[in-house]
Amino acid sequence: MSGTSRFEPVSRREVLVRGLAGTAGLLLAGGRAASGADKAPPKPPRAKSVIQIWLAGGPSHLDSFDPKPEAGNDYCGPLNNPIATNADGIRIGELLPRLAKQADKFSIVRSMTHGDNGHETAAYLTQTGRRPGDRLVFPCAGAVVSLFKGYEAGYKGLIPPYIVLTQSQGRFSEAGFLGARHMPFATGGDPAQQKFMVEGVVSPGLNDQQQAKRRELLRKLDTLGSVLKTDPALKAFYQSEDQAYDMILGDGAKAFDLSQESDDVRKRYDVNWGTWISRTRFGQSCLAARRLVQRGVPYITINFGGWDSHTDNFKVMRQLLPDLDTGLASLLADLAEHGLLESTIVWCCGEFGRTPRIDWGAPWNGGRNHYGKVFSALVAGGGFKGGRIVGSSDAKGEEVKDRPVYPCDLLGSIYELMGIDPGGKLANPMDLPLTVTPTKADGIPMAGRLKEIM
Secondary structure (H helix, E strand, O other): OOOOOOOOOOOOOHHHHHOOOOHHHHHHOOOOOOOOOOOOOOOOOOOOEEEEEEEOOOOOOOOOOOOOHHHOHHHHOOOOOOEEOOOOOOEEOOOOHHHHOOHHHEEEEEEEOOOOOOHHHHHHHHHHOOOOOOOOOOOOHHHHHHHHHOHHHOOOOOOOOEEEEOOOOOOOOOOHHHOHHHOOEEOOOOOOOOOOOOOOOOOOOOOHHHHHHHHHHHHHHOHHHHHHOOOHHHHHHHHHHHHHHHHHHOHHHHHHOHHHOOHHHHHHOOEEOOOOEEOOHHHHHHHHHHHHHHOOOOEEEEEEOOOOOOOOHHHHHHHHHHHHHHHHHHHHHHHHHOOOHHHEEEEEEOOOEEOOOOEOOOOOOOEOOEEOOOEEEEEEEOOEOOOEEEOEEOOOOOOEEEOOEOHHHHHHHHHHHOOOOOOOEOOOOOOOOOEOOOOHHHOOOOOOOOHHHO
Protein backbone atom coordinates (compact mmCIF):
# COMPACT_ATOMS: atom_id res chain seq x y z
CA MET A 1 0.00 0.00 0.00
CA SER A 2 1.30 3.45 -0.84
CA GLY A 3 2.85 5.18 2.13
CA THR A 4 3.23 2.05 4.25
CA SER A 5 5.76 -0.69 4.71
CA ARG A 6 5.05 -4.38 4.40
CA PHE A 7 3.69 -5.62 7.72
CA GLU A 8 5.98 -7.90 9.64
CA PRO A 9 3.97 -9.82 12.27
CA VAL A 10 5.05 -9.69 15.88
CA SER A 11 6.80 -12.89 16.93
CA ARG A 12 5.68 -14.36 20.21
CA ARG A 13 9.36 -14.37 21.18
CA GLU A 14 9.33 -10.60 20.80
CA VAL A 15 6.84 -10.40 23.64
CA LEU A 16 9.80 -10.74 25.97
CA VAL A 17 11.70 -7.97 24.23
CA ARG A 18 8.84 -5.53 23.72
CA GLY A 19 7.28 -5.99 27.13
CA LEU A 20 3.81 -6.60 25.79
CA ALA A 21 2.63 -7.51 29.26
CA GLY A 22 2.71 -3.89 30.33
CA THR A 23 4.94 -1.64 32.34
CA ALA A 24 8.27 -2.30 30.70
CA GLY A 25 7.00 -1.45 27.27
CA LEU A 26 6.01 1.99 28.51
CA LEU A 27 9.30 2.62 30.27
CA LEU A 28 11.40 1.53 27.32
CA ALA A 29 9.24 3.63 25.02
CA GLY A 30 10.02 6.77 26.99
CA GLY A 31 7.19 6.94 29.48
CA ARG A 32 3.44 7.24 29.49
CA ALA A 33 1.91 8.43 26.22
CA ALA A 34 -0.33 11.45 26.19
CA SER A 35 -3.19 9.42 24.75
CA GLY A 36 -6.19 11.29 26.01
CA ALA A 37 -7.13 8.16 27.98
CA ASP A 38 -7.43 10.32 31.12
CA LYS A 39 -10.15 12.35 29.48
CA ALA A 40 -13.61 11.36 30.67
CA PRO A 41 -15.59 9.74 27.84
CA PRO A 42 -18.65 11.62 26.65
CA LYS A 43 -20.92 8.74 27.67
CA PRO A 44 -20.51 5.74 29.97
CA PRO A 45 -19.21 2.73 27.98
CA ARG A 46 -21.79 0.10 27.16
CA ALA A 47 -19.25 -2.39 25.82
CA LYS A 48 -16.16 -3.77 27.53
CA SER A 49 -14.78 -5.94 24.73
CA VAL A 50 -14.86 -6.24 20.95
CA ILE A 51 -14.64 -9.41 18.86
CA GLN A 52 -13.85 -8.62 15.24
CA ILE A 53 -14.42 -11.41 12.74
CA TRP A 54 -12.36 -10.41 9.75
CA LEU A 55 -13.38 -12.18 6.53
CA ALA A 56 -10.12 -11.59 4.70
CA GLY A 57 -10.43 -11.52 0.94
CA GLY A 58 -13.91 -10.03 0.87
CA PRO A 59 -17.06 -12.20 1.06
CA SER A 60 -19.87 -12.06 -1.48
CA HIS A 61 -22.67 -9.96 -0.01
CA LEU A 62 -25.25 -11.48 -2.38
CA ASP A 63 -24.43 -15.00 -1.17
CA SER A 64 -24.46 -14.12 2.52
CA PHE A 65 -26.21 -11.13 4.12
CA ASP A 66 -27.83 -9.37 1.14
CA PRO A 67 -29.39 -12.03 -1.15
CA LYS A 68 -31.06 -10.94 -4.40
CA PRO A 69 -32.97 -13.95 -5.79
CA GLU A 70 -35.14 -11.73 -7.99
CA ALA A 71 -32.04 -10.47 -9.84
CA GLY A 72 -31.77 -13.73 -11.77
CA ASN A 73 -29.20 -16.42 -12.39
CA ASP A 74 -26.44 -14.07 -13.55
CA TYR A 75 -26.46 -12.50 -10.10
CA CYS A 76 -27.52 -15.12 -7.59
CA GLY A 77 -26.42 -18.27 -9.43
CA PRO A 78 -27.33 -21.55 -7.70
CA LEU A 79 -27.72 -19.86 -4.29
CA ASN A 80 -31.17 -18.54 -5.12
CA ASN A 81 -33.20 -19.60 -2.08
CA PRO A 82 -32.61 -17.17 0.81
CA ILE A 83 -34.08 -18.20 4.13
CA ALA A 84 -36.28 -16.36 6.59
CA THR A 85 -34.81 -15.50 9.97
CA ASN A 86 -36.34 -15.16 13.42
CA ALA A 87 -36.42 -11.39 12.85
CA ASP A 88 -39.47 -10.17 10.91
CA GLY A 89 -38.81 -9.37 7.27
CA ILE A 90 -35.14 -10.31 7.24
CA ARG A 91 -33.80 -12.97 4.89
CA ILE A 92 -30.20 -14.11 4.59
CA GLY A 93 -28.31 -16.60 2.42
CA GLU A 94 -29.45 -20.20 2.37
CA LEU A 95 -26.09 -21.46 3.68
CA LEU A 96 -26.59 -19.58 6.97
CA PRO A 97 -29.40 -21.51 8.70
CA ARG A 98 -27.98 -21.28 12.23
CA LEU A 99 -27.46 -17.54 11.99
CA ALA A 100 -31.04 -17.26 10.75
CA LYS A 101 -32.13 -18.52 14.18
CA GLN A 102 -29.98 -15.88 15.91
CA ALA A 103 -30.99 -12.84 13.83
CA ASP A 104 -32.71 -11.22 16.80
CA LYS A 105 -29.21 -10.82 18.28
CA PHE A 106 -27.58 -8.98 15.35
CA SER A 107 -28.20 -6.27 12.80
CA ILE A 108 -27.01 -6.16 9.20
CA VAL A 109 -25.61 -3.07 7.52
CA ARG A 110 -26.36 -3.59 3.82
CA SER A 111 -25.02 -0.26 2.61
CA MET A 112 -21.34 -0.35 3.56
CA THR A 113 -19.33 1.49 0.92
CA HIS A 114 -15.93 2.98 0.17
CA GLY A 115 -15.36 2.29 -3.55
CA ASP A 116 -11.88 0.79 -3.16
CA ASN A 117 -11.20 -2.53 -4.92
CA GLY A 118 -7.65 -3.23 -3.74
CA HIS A 119 -7.11 -5.73 -0.93
CA GLU A 120 -4.44 -3.75 0.93
CA THR A 121 -5.99 -0.33 0.51
CA ALA A 122 -9.55 -1.50 1.19
CA ALA A 123 -8.47 -3.44 4.29
CA TYR A 124 -6.68 -0.34 5.59
CA LEU A 125 -9.68 1.89 4.83
CA THR A 126 -12.22 -0.48 6.40
CA GLN A 127 -10.25 -0.97 9.61
CA THR A 128 -8.93 2.57 10.13
CA GLY A 129 -11.64 4.70 8.51
CA ARG A 130 -8.87 6.68 6.82
CA ARG A 131 -7.88 7.21 3.21
CA PRO A 132 -4.86 5.09 2.22
CA GLY A 133 -1.80 6.76 0.82
CA ASP A 134 -1.66 9.74 3.17
CA ARG A 135 1.63 10.66 4.82
CA LEU A 136 0.54 8.99 8.06
CA VAL A 137 -0.26 5.32 8.67
CA PHE A 138 -3.21 5.35 11.05
CA PRO A 139 -3.91 2.59 13.60
CA CYS A 140 -6.72 0.12 13.07
CA ALA A 141 -9.60 -0.28 15.51
CA GLY A 142 -7.82 -2.92 17.60
CA ALA A 143 -4.81 -0.67 18.17
CA VAL A 144 -7.05 2.31 19.02
CA VAL A 145 -8.90 0.23 21.61
CA SER A 146 -5.55 -1.00 22.93
CA LEU A 147 -4.49 2.63 23.39
CA PHE A 148 -7.63 3.80 25.19
CA LYS A 149 -8.53 0.59 27.03
CA GLY A 150 -5.14 -1.12 27.41
CA TYR A 151 -2.24 -0.75 29.82
CA GLU A 152 -1.94 3.00 29.41
CA ALA A 153 -5.55 3.32 30.56
CA GLY A 154 -5.18 1.05 33.59
CA TYR A 155 -5.75 -2.39 32.10
CA LYS A 156 -4.27 -4.94 34.50
CA GLY A 157 -4.79 -8.15 32.56
CA LEU A 158 -2.01 -10.65 32.15
CA ILE A 159 -3.09 -11.29 28.55
CA PRO A 160 -2.23 -8.44 26.12
CA PRO A 161 -5.18 -6.14 25.37
CA TYR A 162 -5.16 -6.81 21.60
CA ILE A 163 -5.16 -10.46 20.51
CA VAL A 164 -5.35 -12.00 17.03
CA LEU A 165 -6.53 -15.56 16.57
CA THR A 166 -4.48 -17.00 15.05
CA GLN A 167 -2.43 -15.32 12.29
CA SER A 168 -1.96 -11.60 11.71
CA GLN A 169 -3.77 -10.18 8.71
CA GLY A 170 -0.62 -8.96 7.00
CA ARG A 171 -2.28 -6.37 4.76
CA PHE A 172 -0.91 -3.35 6.65
CA SER A 173 0.69 -2.42 9.96
CA GLU A 174 -2.26 -2.61 12.36
CA ALA A 175 -0.70 -0.32 14.98
CA GLY A 176 0.26 2.41 12.50
CA PHE A 177 1.97 5.37 14.14
CA LEU A 178 1.01 4.13 17.63
CA GLY A 179 4.00 1.80 17.41
CA ALA A 180 5.02 -1.65 18.59
CA ARG A 181 3.35 -1.63 22.00
CA HIS A 182 -0.07 -1.53 20.30
CA MET A 183 0.61 -4.26 17.76
CA PRO A 184 -1.66 -7.29 18.11
CA PHE A 185 -0.37 -10.41 19.82
CA ALA A 186 -0.95 -13.15 17.23
CA THR A 187 -1.28 -16.50 18.97
CA GLY A 188 -0.36 -18.82 16.11
CA GLY A 189 -1.26 -22.45 16.72
CA ASP A 190 -4.50 -24.21 15.86
CA PRO A 191 -7.34 -24.12 18.42
CA ALA A 192 -8.98 -27.07 16.64
CA GLN A 193 -6.29 -29.31 18.14
CA GLN A 194 -6.98 -31.23 21.33
CA LYS A 195 -5.01 -28.67 23.35
CA PHE A 196 -4.49 -25.23 21.83
CA MET A 197 -1.03 -23.93 22.75
CA VAL A 198 0.07 -20.41 21.99
CA GLU A 199 3.22 -20.46 19.86
CA GLY A 200 6.34 -18.39 20.43
CA VAL A 201 8.54 -18.70 23.48
CA VAL A 202 7.32 -22.26 23.75
CA SER A 203 9.54 -24.73 21.88
CA PRO A 204 7.63 -27.41 19.95
CA GLY A 205 7.80 -30.91 21.38
CA LEU A 206 8.67 -29.88 24.94
CA ASN A 207 6.37 -30.28 27.90
CA ASP A 208 5.87 -27.60 30.56
CA GLN A 209 8.51 -29.08 32.88
CA GLN A 210 11.11 -29.12 30.10
CA GLN A 211 10.21 -25.55 29.18
CA ALA A 212 10.71 -24.48 32.80
CA LYS A 213 14.12 -26.16 32.95
CA ARG A 214 15.20 -24.41 29.77
CA ARG A 215 14.14 -21.08 31.19
CA GLU A 216 16.01 -21.71 34.44
CA LEU A 217 19.16 -22.56 32.47
CA LEU A 218 18.76 -19.34 30.48
CA ARG A 219 18.49 -17.38 33.71
CA LYS A 220 21.69 -18.95 35.07
CA LEU A 221 23.57 -18.06 31.90
CA ASP A 222 22.26 -14.49 31.95
CA THR A 223 24.83 -13.14 34.42
CA LEU A 224 24.67 -9.62 32.97
CA GLY A 225 20.90 -9.58 33.41
CA SER A 226 21.21 -10.51 37.09
CA VAL A 227 23.33 -7.40 37.61
CA LEU A 228 21.15 -5.07 35.54
CA LYS A 229 17.97 -6.05 37.40
CA THR A 230 18.88 -3.55 40.08
CA ASP A 231 18.17 -0.75 37.60
CA PRO A 232 14.55 0.42 38.21
CA ALA A 233 13.67 0.66 34.49
CA LEU A 234 15.16 -2.73 33.61
CA LYS A 235 13.56 -4.27 36.67
CA ALA A 236 10.20 -3.47 35.07
CA PHE A 237 11.41 -5.10 31.84
CA TYR A 238 12.30 -8.34 33.63
CA GLN A 239 8.94 -8.26 35.42
CA SER A 240 7.25 -8.13 32.01
CA GLU A 241 9.35 -11.13 30.94
CA ASP A 242 7.97 -13.05 33.91
CA GLN A 243 4.46 -12.04 32.90
CA ALA A 244 5.03 -13.12 29.31
CA TYR A 245 6.25 -16.56 30.36
CA ASP A 246 3.28 -16.85 32.69
CA MET A 247 0.96 -16.09 29.79
CA ILE A 248 2.53 -18.91 27.81
CA LEU A 249 3.19 -21.48 30.52
CA GLY A 250 1.36 -20.34 33.66
CA ASP A 251 -2.09 -19.11 34.63
CA GLY A 252 -2.38 -16.91 31.55
CA ALA A 253 -2.11 -19.96 29.31
CA LYS A 254 -5.35 -21.32 30.78
CA ALA A 255 -7.33 -18.79 28.77
CA PHE A 256 -6.13 -20.49 25.58
CA ASP A 257 -6.52 -24.06 26.82
CA LEU A 258 -9.76 -25.17 25.19
CA SER A 259 -9.39 -28.62 26.72
CA GLN A 260 -10.78 -26.99 29.87
CA GLU A 261 -14.13 -26.69 28.10
CA SER A 262 -16.46 -29.65 28.09
CA ASP A 263 -16.61 -31.73 24.92
CA ASP A 264 -20.27 -30.77 24.56
CA VAL A 265 -19.34 -27.09 24.45
CA ARG A 266 -16.59 -27.66 21.90
CA LYS A 267 -18.97 -29.70 19.74
CA ARG A 268 -21.36 -26.75 19.51
CA TYR A 269 -18.77 -25.05 17.31
CA ASP A 270 -18.19 -28.10 15.07
CA VAL A 271 -19.50 -27.92 11.50
CA ASN A 272 -22.05 -30.51 10.42
CA TRP A 273 -21.60 -31.17 6.72
CA GLY A 274 -24.44 -33.72 6.57
CA THR A 275 -22.26 -36.79 6.12
CA TRP A 276 -19.53 -35.84 8.57
CA ILE A 277 -18.73 -33.36 11.33
CA SER A 278 -15.50 -31.38 11.48
CA ARG A 279 -13.77 -29.31 14.14
CA THR A 280 -12.43 -26.19 12.44
CA ARG A 281 -9.84 -23.54 13.23
CA PHE A 282 -12.44 -20.79 12.86
CA GLY A 283 -15.07 -22.42 15.05
CA GLN A 284 -12.66 -23.11 17.88
CA SER A 285 -11.21 -19.60 17.51
CA CYS A 286 -14.71 -18.30 18.24
CA LEU A 287 -14.74 -20.38 21.44
CA ALA A 288 -11.29 -19.07 22.37
CA ALA A 289 -12.56 -15.52 21.81
CA ARG A 290 -15.39 -16.07 24.29
CA ARG A 291 -12.85 -17.27 26.87
CA LEU A 292 -10.72 -14.16 26.29
CA VAL A 293 -13.75 -11.91 26.75
CA GLN A 294 -14.41 -13.66 30.06
CA ARG A 295 -10.91 -12.59 31.12
CA GLY A 296 -11.52 -8.98 30.21
CA VAL A 297 -9.44 -8.73 27.03
CA PRO A 298 -10.59 -5.52 25.30
CA TYR A 299 -10.07 -6.46 21.64
CA ILE A 300 -9.91 -9.82 19.88
CA THR A 301 -9.66 -10.33 16.13
CA ILE A 302 -10.44 -13.66 14.50
CA ASN A 303 -8.72 -13.64 11.13
CA PHE A 304 -10.79 -15.91 8.87
CA GLY A 305 -9.33 -15.84 5.36
CA GLY A 306 -10.05 -17.49 2.03
CA TRP A 307 -12.92 -15.30 0.78
CA ASP A 308 -11.20 -14.07 -2.40
CA SER A 309 -13.49 -16.05 -4.69
CA HIS A 310 -12.45 -14.94 -8.19
CA THR A 311 -12.80 -18.53 -9.40
CA ASP A 312 -15.58 -21.03 -8.61
CA ASN A 313 -17.24 -18.66 -6.15
CA PHE A 314 -20.05 -21.04 -5.28
CA LYS A 315 -17.68 -23.88 -4.47
CA VAL A 316 -15.84 -21.50 -2.12
CA MET A 317 -19.11 -20.34 -0.54
CA ARG A 318 -20.21 -23.91 0.13
CA GLN A 319 -16.94 -24.46 1.98
CA LEU A 320 -16.72 -21.23 3.97
CA LEU A 321 -20.28 -20.12 4.71
CA PRO A 322 -21.24 -23.22 6.78
CA ASP A 323 -18.10 -22.69 8.87
CA LEU A 324 -18.95 -19.01 9.40
CA ASP A 325 -22.58 -19.90 10.12
CA THR A 326 -21.72 -22.44 12.81
CA GLY A 327 -18.93 -20.48 14.48
CA LEU A 328 -20.60 -17.08 14.56
CA ALA A 329 -24.04 -18.38 15.55
CA SER A 330 -22.50 -20.46 18.35
CA LEU A 331 -20.45 -17.50 19.53
CA LEU A 332 -23.50 -15.22 19.75
CA ALA A 333 -25.49 -17.85 21.64
CA ASP A 334 -22.54 -18.64 23.92
CA LEU A 335 -21.94 -14.98 24.77
CA ALA A 336 -25.65 -14.52 25.52
CA GLU A 337 -25.77 -17.59 27.76
CA HIS A 338 -22.78 -16.32 29.74
CA GLY A 339 -24.33 -12.87 30.15
CA LEU A 340 -21.57 -11.32 28.00
CA LEU A 341 -23.34 -10.27 24.80
CA GLU A 342 -24.66 -7.02 26.26
CA SER A 343 -21.09 -5.93 27.02
CA THR A 344 -19.35 -7.43 23.97
CA ILE A 345 -19.47 -5.99 20.46
CA VAL A 346 -19.21 -8.52 17.64
CA TRP A 347 -18.59 -7.13 14.17
CA CYS A 348 -18.09 -9.18 11.05
CA CYS A 349 -17.11 -8.13 7.55
CA GLY A 350 -14.29 -8.17 5.02
CA GLU A 351 -12.53 -5.40 3.15
CA PHE A 352 -15.23 -5.27 0.45
CA GLY A 353 -17.91 -7.38 -1.24
CA ARG A 354 -17.82 -9.25 -4.55
CA THR A 355 -19.12 -8.25 -7.95
CA PRO A 356 -22.87 -8.90 -8.05
CA ARG A 357 -22.78 -10.00 -11.67
CA ILE A 358 -21.16 -13.44 -11.91
CA ASP A 359 -18.34 -14.06 -14.38
CA TRP A 360 -19.24 -17.42 -15.92
CA GLY A 361 -16.45 -17.43 -18.49
CA ALA A 362 -13.10 -19.19 -18.32
CA PRO A 363 -10.96 -19.14 -16.29
CA TRP A 364 -13.33 -17.75 -13.63
CA ASN A 365 -16.05 -20.39 -14.02
CA GLY A 366 -18.65 -18.66 -11.94
CA GLY A 367 -16.36 -16.30 -10.03
CA ARG A 368 -16.91 -12.94 -8.41
CA ASN A 369 -14.35 -10.14 -8.31
CA HIS A 370 -13.52 -7.32 -5.88
CA TYR A 371 -16.33 -4.85 -5.19
CA GLY A 372 -16.06 -1.84 -2.88
CA LYS A 373 -19.13 0.06 -4.07
CA VAL A 374 -21.47 -1.74 -1.70
CA PHE A 375 -21.08 -4.61 0.77
CA SER A 376 -22.46 -5.85 4.08
CA ALA A 377 -21.38 -5.95 7.71
CA LEU A 378 -22.92 -7.70 10.71
CA VAL A 379 -22.91 -6.08 14.15
CA ALA A 380 -24.16 -7.45 17.46
CA GLY A 381 -23.97 -6.89 21.20
CA GLY A 382 -22.34 -4.21 23.29
CA GLY A 383 -25.16 -1.72 22.73
CA PHE A 384 -26.03 -2.60 19.14
CA LYS A 385 -29.67 -3.63 18.73
CA GLY A 386 -30.59 -6.92 17.07
CA GLY A 387 -33.09 -7.84 14.40
CA ARG A 388 -32.58 -4.70 12.31
CA ILE A 389 -31.38 -3.75 8.82
CA VAL A 390 -29.44 -0.56 8.19
CA GLY A 391 -29.47 0.81 4.64
CA SER A 392 -29.99 -1.13 1.46
CA SER A 393 -28.46 -1.85 -1.91
CA ASP A 394 -30.31 -1.67 -5.20
CA ALA A 395 -32.20 -4.54 -6.84
CA LYS A 396 -29.00 -6.18 -8.09
CA GLY A 397 -26.72 -5.30 -5.18
CA GLU A 398 -24.60 -3.03 -7.37
CA GLU A 399 -25.14 0.38 -5.74
CA VAL A 400 -26.12 1.82 -2.39
CA LYS A 401 -29.83 2.56 -2.57
CA ASP A 402 -30.21 4.38 0.72
CA ARG A 403 -28.35 5.22 3.94
CA PRO A 404 -24.69 4.82 2.89
CA VAL A 405 -22.44 3.72 5.74
CA TYR A 406 -18.73 4.46 5.45
CA PRO A 407 -16.03 2.68 7.45
CA CYS A 408 -15.50 5.69 9.73
CA ASP A 409 -19.24 5.66 10.55
CA LEU A 410 -19.09 2.04 11.69
CA LEU A 411 -15.82 2.45 13.58
CA GLY A 412 -17.03 5.63 15.27
CA SER A 413 -20.12 3.75 16.47
CA ILE A 414 -17.94 0.98 17.92
CA TYR A 415 -15.69 3.50 19.68
CA GLU A 416 -18.65 5.37 21.14
CA LEU A 417 -20.12 2.18 22.59
CA MET A 418 -16.69 1.41 24.07
CA GLY A 419 -16.66 4.81 25.80
CA ILE A 420 -14.00 6.19 23.45
CA ASP A 421 -14.77 9.68 22.15
CA PRO A 422 -14.66 9.46 18.32
CA GLY A 423 -13.86 13.18 18.24
CA GLY A 424 -11.22 12.96 20.96
CA LYS A 425 -7.52 13.54 20.46
CA LEU A 426 -5.51 10.71 18.92
CA ALA A 427 -1.89 10.77 20.11
CA ASN A 428 0.72 10.71 17.38
CA PRO A 429 4.52 11.14 17.18
CA MET A 430 4.29 14.56 15.50
CA ASP A 431 1.67 15.88 17.93
CA LEU A 432 -0.62 16.79 15.06
CA PRO A 433 -4.22 17.74 15.90
CA LEU A 434 -5.64 14.32 14.99
CA THR A 435 -8.93 12.88 16.17
CA VAL A 436 -9.87 9.26 16.78
CA THR A 437 -12.11 9.23 13.71
CA PRO A 438 -11.86 11.71 10.84
CA THR A 439 -13.79 14.95 10.75
CA LYS A 440 -15.45 16.49 7.71
CA ALA A 441 -12.44 18.79 7.43
CA ASP A 442 -10.37 15.71 6.54
CA GLY A 443 -12.36 15.33 3.33
CA ILE A 444 -13.28 11.71 4.00
CA PRO A 445 -16.88 10.64 3.16
CA MET A 446 -19.06 10.03 6.19
CA ALA A 447 -22.77 9.83 6.86
CA GLY A 448 -22.96 9.64 10.67
CA ARG A 449 -22.84 6.95 13.31
CA LEU A 450 -25.35 4.09 13.45
CA LYS A 451 -27.73 5.76 15.90
CA GLU A 452 -30.70 3.80 14.55
CA ILE A 453 -29.29 0.59 16.06
CA MET A 454 -27.47 2.01 19.10
